[in-house]
Amino acid sequence: MPKPVNADITRSEIPLSRRSFLKTGTAMVSGSLAAHTLHQVTGAEAAENLPPNVPDWSRPLGTSVDDRPYGTPSPYESQVVRRSLPWITATRESSVNFTPLHELDGIITPNGLCFERHHGGAPDIPPHEHRLMLNGLVDRPLLFTMDDLKRFPCESRFYFLECAANGGLEWFGAQLNGCQYTHGMVHCVQYTGVPLKTVLNEAGLTSNAKWILAEGADSASMTRSIPLEKAMDDCLLAYSMNGERLRPEQGYPLRLLVPGWEGNMWIKWLRRLEVGDQPWHSREETARYTDLLENGKARQFTWIMEAKSVVTHPSPEKPLLQKGFQQLKGLAWSGRGKIARVDVSFDGGINWQPARLDEPVLPKCLTRFYADWTWNGEERLIQSRAMDEFGYVQPEYPDLLKARGIHSIYHNNGIQTWLVNPSGEVGNVRLGS
Ligand code: MTE
Numbered sequence: 521m522p523k524p525v526n527a528d529i530t531r532s533e534i535p536l537s538r539r540s541f542l543k544t545g546t547a548m549v550s551g552s553l554a555a556h557t558l559h560q561v562t563g564a565e566a567a568e569n570l571p572p573n574v575p576d577w578s579r580p581l582g583t584s585v586d587d588r589p590y591g592t593p594s595p596y597e598s599q600v601v602r603r604s605l606p607w608i609t610a611t612r613e614s615s616v617n618f619t620p621l622h623e624l625d626g627i628i629t630p631n632g633l634c635f636e637r638h639h640g641g642a643p644d645i646p647p648h649e650h651r652l653m654l655n656g657l658v659d660r661p662l663l664f665t666m667d668d669l670k671r672f673p674c675e676s677r678f679y680f681l682e683c684a685a686n687g688g689l690e691w692f693g694a695q696l697n698g699c700q701y702t703h704g705m706v707h708c709v710q711y712t713g714v715p716l717k718t719v720l721n722e723a724g725l726t727s728n729a730k731w732i733l734a735e736g737a738d739s740a741s742m743t744r745s746i747p748l749e750k751a752m753d754d755c756l757l758a759y760s761m762n763g764e765r766l767r768p769e770q771g772y773p774l775r776l777l778v779p780g781w782e783g784n785m786w787i788k789w790l791r792r793l794e795v796g797d798q799p800w801h802s803r804e805e806t807a808r809y810t811d812l813l814e815n816g817k818a819r820q821f822t823w824i825m826e827a828k829s830v831v832t833h834p835s836p837e838k839p840l841l842q843k844g845f846q847q848l849k850g851l852a853w854s855g856r857g858k859i860a861r862v863d864v865s866f867d868g869g870i871n872w873q874p875a876r877l878d879e880p881v882l883p884k885c886l887t888r889f890y891a892d893w894t895w896n897g898e899e900r901l902i903q904s905r906a907m908d909e910f911g912y913v914q915p916e917y918p919d920l921l922k923a924r925g926i927h928s929i930y931h932n933n934g935i936q937t938w939l940v941n942p943s944g945e946v947g948n949v950r951l952g953s
């Protein structure tokens with residue numbers, strides 16, 4: 521097997537704050553092992569509740585239908601939460617938290633678990649006071665209320681959203697010991713809203729219209745330039761996610777969807793669209809969200825999120841608890857379209873076997889994959905490699921670094937390696953080239 525460069529090796533090179541996180545990460549793994557064995561060690565009490573006895577919870581009447589006007593998960597699932605890294609940003613308002621990918625099944629992210637990325641905190645916007653302004657190179661500038669927007673013909677579509685910075689810290693080597701942190705800046709929900717082209721056509725575009733500026737109503741006033749071709753293709757003005765109104769942190773009452781493209785462009789709390797004939801070169805498309813190459817030049821407007829995948833089970837947070845049959849679970853996605861195939865390796869990329877793609881497989885959406893395997897307590901290097909319907913194959917790190925150099929943060933879609941130890945614990949490692 522190729523020799524892994526263990527996360528431990530990078531610990532001495534990273535700031536103290538990160539080191540202390542790595543310790544927390546390890547503690548978290550053993551914590552989940554302890555939680556799993558809880559029902560066994562408290563066996564004396566639990567035996568009363570085991571068959572053929574009637575358990576405690578089956579005797580009294582349960583809670584009433586009036587007790588949960590808005591339902592929440594079982595208290596036994598309290599570990600299934602978004603998590604953040606306090607040291608990752610200078611302030612808590614301009615920061616990020618991460619989706620617990622390792623705890624989820626299927627392809628839909630529950631609304632309360634979608635990672636959040638804000639540059640100026642999440643504003644609290646009364647919907648009746650919110651307006652969407654449409655100005656610039658249009659025949660008729662328009663101002664919409666939320667009720668106006670909801671009168672247009674609507675569509676519901678499933679899309680993933682991935683922050684361009686997902687995995688940014690992993691660029692140089694294995695850093696964070698948990699798939700929530702290495703890959704959790706992605707979520708996937710079913711949105712409902714109005715196609716952007718419907719609203720643009722309502723205003724009428726002038727013949728020199730080429731670009732759209734989208735602007736948020738948060739204190740960061742986030743602005744991004746979107747080429748007209750994309751705006752008229754599949755962009756959506758969404759007011760709902762997973763059947764209910766957007767959550768405040770996801771842009772309530774209105775957000776722009778730019779399917780398959782970097783999350784930064786999906787302007788939340790959308791208050792203005794300006795039509796222009798050239799891009800605006802805002803902060804978020806110059807100082808940020810550009811990729812510095814080895815030759816000192818930077819790539820700009822690298823919008824598409826290329827094919828990527830991660831094994832969510834096993835993972836650092838989901839160690840192997842028993843030998844024998846194992847169900848490998850993972851997620852794959854491509855900003856270009858559908859996932860065509862995912863291969864998995866158990867020996868660090870020497871041998872590959874096709875994973876089983878779970879239905880539905882939708883374009884620009886998370887795809888769930890599974891593989892059946894057997895673990896007999898030996899060390900394993902587990903990887904997954906996604907391929908999209910256009911034949912693009914997720915790269916290995918040596919190839920990614922060769923093409924992009926060492927200064928990048930954004931658009932890291934390198935193949936992740938998990939090291940399964942004989943104890944069943946799983947670590948984040950980087951294979952040498
Ligand atoms: N829109 C506004 N108005 N303000 C923001 O800070 N953050 C962007 C984008 N849209 C942001 C925004 C970034 S960088 C990402 S990755 C996504 O929103 C995150 O969306 P989410 O919070 O729903 O996960």
Ligand code: CO
Pocket residue numbers: 637682683684685783784
């Ligand atoms: Co982002």
